Amino acid sequence: MISGKSYVKKRKIMIIEYTRVDVKNDFWEKLCEETEDYDNRIYVLGDFNARVGQRDGQSQNVVGAYGEAIKSNNGQRLIEYLELGKEMDRVKM
Incomplete structure (x- = not known):
């Protein structure tokens, strides 16, 4: 989902874009293909x-010490991508 805020004639508008799974x-x-x-x-x-x-x-090498309690599906995917990059010595912490 992508969202953005803008002002048109002093009125605030919000634009939201949803992406299917x-x-x-x-x-x-x-x-992954482009960066491997x-x-x-x-x-x-x-x-x-x-x-x-x-x-x-699982995420101790790429997640900071003060994260929130909730982990989303996209968060899990990002962690997996970063872990893969760390294994390939491309992610520096």
Whole structure:
């Protein structure tokens, strides 16, 4: 989901875009494909609508110590992507 706020004639408007699950799956697959062959550090920027939750045994290498209690599906996907990058020595913490 993408949302944005703007002002038109002093009136605040909000624009919201929703992405279907199959589109999300395609996005994560494409991101992994596009970045797997790079040898250097990679910077991926964006709003992933990801809530990564609190550090646990699985995410201790990529999640900070003060996260919120909730972990979303997108958060889990982001953690898995970052863990893969760390294994390939591309994510520096």
